[in-house]
Amino acid sequence: MSQHRPLKSGDHVYLIDGSGYIFRAYHALPPLTRKSDGLPVGAVQGFCNMLWKLLKDMKAGEKPTHLAVVFDKSEQTFRKRIYPDYKAHRPDPPADLIPQFGLIRQATRAFNVACVEQSDFEADDLIATYAREAAAVGATVRIVSSDKDLMQLVRKGIALYDTMKDKEIGEPEVLEKFGVAPDKVVDVQALAGDSVDNVPGVPGIGVKTGAQLITEYGSLEELLARAAEIKQPKRRESLIQFAEQARISKLLVTLDQNVPVDHKLDTFLVDEPRASDLIGFCKTMEFSSLMRRVAADLSADAAAIDPIPVEVKGWPPEGGVATPAPAPAAAPKAEKAKPAAAQPEVRPQASASSERLRAIAVKYDDYETVTTKDALERWVERIRQQGFVALDSETTSLDPMQANVAGISLATDPGQACYIPVGHRAGDGLDFSGAEIKQLPVADVISLLKPVLEDPSILKIGQNLKYDLLIFRRLGIEVAPIEDTMLMSYALESGLNGHGMDELSEKHLGHKPIAYKEVAGSGKSAITFDKVPLDRATHYAAEDADITLRLWMLFKERLAREHKTTVYQTLERPLVPVLANMECEGILVDRAVLARLSGEFAASGAEIEKQTYELAGERFNIGSPKQLGDILFGRMGLPGGRKTATGAWSTDSDVLEDLANQGIEFARKVLDWRQLSKLRSTYTDALPTFINPETGRVHTSYSMASTSTGRLASTDPNLQNIPVRTEEGRRIRTAFIAPKGSKLISADYSQIELRVLAHVADIPQLRKAFADGLDIHAMTASEMFGVPVKGMDPLIRRQAKAINFGIIYGISAFGLANQLSISREEAGSYIKTYFQRFPGIRDYMEATKKTARETGYVETIFGRRCHFPRITSPNASERAFMERASINAPIQGAAADIIRRAMTRMPAALAKAGLGARMLLQVHDELIFEAVDAEIEAVKELVKNVMEKAPEPVIKLAVPLQVDARAADNWEAAH
DNA sequence: AAGTCTTCGTA
DNA sequence: GTACGAAGACTTC
Numbered sequence: 001m002s003q004h005r006p007l008k009s010g011d012h013v014y015l016i017d018g019s020g021y022i023f024r025a026y027h028a029l030p031p032l033t034r035k036s037d038g039l040p041v042g043a044v045q046g047f048c049n050m051l052w053k054l055l056k057d058m059k060a061g062e063k064p065t066h067l068a069v070v071f072d073k074s075e076q077t078f079r080k081r082i083y084p085d086y087k088a089h090r091p092d093p094p095a096d097l098i099p100q101f102g103l104i105r106q107a108t109r110a111f112n113v114a115c116v117e118q119s120d121f122e123a124d125d126l127i128a129t130y131a132r133e134a135a136a137v138g139a140t141v142r143i144v145s146s147d148k149d150l151m152q153l154v155r156k157g158i159a160l161y162d163t164m165k166d167k168e169i170g171e172p173e174v175l176e177k178f179g180v181a182p183d184k185v186v187d188v189q190a191l192a193g194d195s196v197d198n199v200p201g202v203p204g205i206g207v208k209t210g211a212q213l214i215t216e217y218g219s220l221e222e223l224l225a226r227a228a229e230i231k232q233p234k235r236r237e238s239l240i241q242f243a244e245q246a247r248i249s250k251l252l253v254t255l256d257q258n259v260p261v262d263h264k265l266d267t268f269l270v271d272e273p274r275a276s277d278l279i280g281f282c283k284t285m286e287f288s289s290l291m292r293r294v295a296a297d298l299s300a301d302a303a304a305i306d307p308i309p310v311e312v313k314g315w316p317p318e319g320g321v322a323t324p325a326p327a328p329a330a331a332p333k334a335e336k337a338k339p340a341a342a343q344p345e346v347r348p349q350a351s352a353s354s355e356r357l358r359a360i361a362v363k364y365d366d367y368e369t370v371t372t373k374d375a376l377e378r379w380v381e382r383i384r385q386q387g388f389v390a391l392d393s394e395t396t397s398l399d400p401m402q403a404n405v406a407g408i409s410l411a412t413d414p415g416q417a418c419y420i421p422v423g424h425r426a427g428d429g430l431d432f433s434g435a436e437i438k439q440l441p442v443a444d445v446i447s448l449l450k451p452v453l454e455d456p457s458i459l460k461i462g463q464n465l466k467y468d469l470l471i472f473r474r475l476g477i478e479v480a481p482i483e484d485t486m487l488m489s490y491a492l493e494s495g496l497n498g499h500g501m502d503e504l505s506e507k508h509l510g511h512k513p514i515a516y517k518e519v520a521g522s523g524k525s526a527i528t529f530d531k532v533p534l535d536r537a538t539h540y541a542a543e544d545a546d547i548t549l550r551l552w553m554l555f556k557e558r559l560a561r562e563h564k565t566t567v568y569q570t571l572e573r574p575l576v577p578v579l580a581n582m583e584c585e586g587i588l589v590d591r592a593v594l595a596r597l598s599g600e601f602a603a604s605g606a607e608i609e610k611q612t613y614e615l616a617g618e619r620f621n622i623g624s625p626k627q628l629g630d631i632l633f634g635r636m637g638l639p640g641g642r643k644t645a646t647g648a649w650s651t652d653s654d655v656l657e658d659l660a661n662q663g664i665e666f667a668r669k670v671l672d673w674r675q676l677s678k679l680r681s682t683y684t685d686a687l688p689t690f691i692n693p694e695t696g697r698v699h700t701s702y703s704m705a706s707t708s709t710g711r712l713a714s715t716d717p718n719l720q721n722i723p724v725r726t727e728e729g730r731r732i733r734t735a736f737i738a739p740k741g742s743k744l745i746s747a748d749y750s751q752i753e754l755r756v757l758a759h760v761a762d763i764p765q766l767r768k769a770f771a772d773g774l775d776i777h778a779m780t781a782s783e784m785f786g787v788p789v790k791g792m793d794p795l796i797r798r799q800a801k802a803i804n805f806g807i808i809y810g811i812s813a814f815g816l817a818n819q820l821s822i823s824r825e826e827a828g829s830y831i832k833t834y835f836q837r838f839p840g841i842r843d844y845m846e847a848t849k850k851t852a853r854e855t856g857y858v859e860t861i862f863g864r865r866c867h868f869p870r871i872t873s874p875n876a877s878e879r880a881f882m883e884r885a886s887i888n889a890p891i892q893g894a895a896a897d898i899i900r901r902a903m904t905r906m907p908a909a910l911a912k913a914g915l916g917a918r919m920l921l922q923v924h925d926e927l928i929f930e931a932v933d934a935e936i937e938a939v940k941e942l943v944k945n946v947m948e949k950a951p952e953p954v955i956k957l958a959v960p961l962q963v964d965a966r967a968a969d970n971w972e973a974a975h
Numbered sequence: 976a977a978g979t980c981t982t983c984g985t986a
Numbered sequence: 987g988t989a990c991g992a993a994g995a996c997t998t999c
Contacts, residue, residue: 523976624995625981652982678983681993709989718991721985806987815987888988924986
């Protein structure tokens, strides 16, 4: 860059965020390898095309007069010195990206464009400095990047420019993203933090709340200074406690606009590339179409120019190019291997990159409302051509067992989707137009769609398809085969985010879909979807199918690339129809039993309530923890008060139990009242409202992607927390019954998590104890305290049992002390003894924590991945919490995997044995069946067998699994 | 009306 | 000490 010319007003300065561009192009553009030697060059090519476009295709008034590509030089920057954890958790770049870093610098030089980097500063700081200088003399600055960290620089004369979307990011866009003007962006970032760069921020405050606070107080300093004024207690305490962390965060996110730069801005003057350099480079890289364009533009003869030598570093990667997918069994030993991101991998020649899917706009006007048979037939034909279709159903209720269909949406290509209304009705009373809603009869739609929806050669893609499966089943359609984007996301990034469609769309497609409440309203004024006008319904519904299709294209490729296809195909997808069946079956609940119990609980509750008022000497709301706390620790002045997180008196059962044990009658009464109140409100009164009027049974809903470990969750109602521990509570279980002539069978795994632990941590004593069928807690006590199992003090055994559970939960002395009501020192010494006797467990726990810290995730023996992005949190107690969770996840998760495998196989196994029994419920380590009296023994045996062999053939556990099965008229007796 | 806190039911 | 969901009280809009 020999040319100099002082910058002047009206110049156009382009500053390209080179490092940002590389990563974005790598993920955005189709994978591309150089023909001759397999060198990956996709990002380099995207970069070259972008540069050429900037230099040649910009509109006259926007052409750069000055241009530089700015790179990050070293890992070590001033930010790391302020805060060592900054960007601590960055995975290594993918292996096929590494050689491209050097190539992109060489490409920059071939373009005769300035290439800038400087030690101790990030590219963003250099960009900030140059942008400030340029804007000061009146030049226009465009920063080629869409990185949010650069948005703080936006002001008059400085904008960001996203070349891939061809979109400028100015003040309005920043305002939309951060909720504040660009000059306040760093204040919001300081509060919200950034998990990717490991900027801590203030817990509990995200961009939304941050923006609101900054808007109200004007600045971060003002906010921190006046934090005490904040009304919301939690927010106030958090801001006071983490004020310093917020200040550090602000330092980390604030770009340095005064870097003593090595290269002066005026040396970035744009100059024509030299034909020999640029064409030579294109030739070497085999960028033929770019080469033709360059040759034409520069009037050069490409044939006469020789390829120029390029230097390639980091290719091929050590250990070869392709790595076969590791076996799904990733025992702790495998977990000690390097993070997957650092392993050499080749991206398959595959379809849709995130950026390409983002680039296809969501155009609501392109969506079609299908109201004729002809139109529907055209869609069916299109589906047959494609071999797949994304679909979604719109209904009148969240409960698939009660919902009526309003319409069905389909998508066959990104951007191409339709909505088929079938059950829309006029809004009540307000619509005087008298116009009939134009829609096809349901029967016609069913007869046209049924053949494709049931065609085994056509994939049906959905988001949470279990719901739609039930809807279609009630229309007489058995949808298969299926793909589910929610579950794909769950297999890929459990623990990183939720898996709802709106969230996935925003994260992966950068597009915020129409919110349901925008079309249907919310609260009292909400309408059911069948009342939504067709145009709006089409926009909303077709978009859902469109988005689902795009997500599927993305996830399909990622599952393969990240070796999670097996997890998805064995633990997730096949469970969908199985759970749909279970939900459809439902369980019989005896309304009369619940009504009687409710009456009894109400009566004794009222009596106890009266007694508490007498003991307290006044009437108050016994259900209010606040009033209760005031009475106990204020008016009565009792000792032993503990405060909750928000500073209120705690009145939980531990506190009340303590008081009761000191002879405080009042506390005992409150405890008794609480139990009865809980049983009544949550169970005896709530359950009957869930009895489906058509089937007479209760149909829970299982969510497959809401836990971080692979467990299911049950909602509406939750049938996984029906009481069992107390005598009174257990009576509720007697209301869960089988019809006359049938019985309920309960089959549960015995100690499955400890068995999994014995296997993964490979503990000889545990393995032997399980192999010999011993009492595992007694064995533990015997090992620890050196007492014989025979005639053991039950108290000793109880302590050992608590320790065993503690181990599974990622034990801490604090927790164990609480559990056993002993001192922390005593608990600590128990743990020490335990680890001395079982050193393998300590090794396992340390290894798991290490993996979690280094990779951000842990895996079960079946390959299910659980992410813990916050495990590098600067907050010690949060970090310790994540460590415990990461110890627990492979154990709880493997147990969840095992029962999922059993459930997946169960229907076919029952059918093959000619048994009509039906699986009704799952409660983490227990399955509930309903079977006619005649086949009970056979079902028990078969179920036990399937459950005990569930890990095979993938894993042969080093310990046997044991399943106990019992049959009875009701759940209480069967359990 | 919607969101948060506290408590408590399960594995 | 892990993982959940639901209800009622209370807070905020």
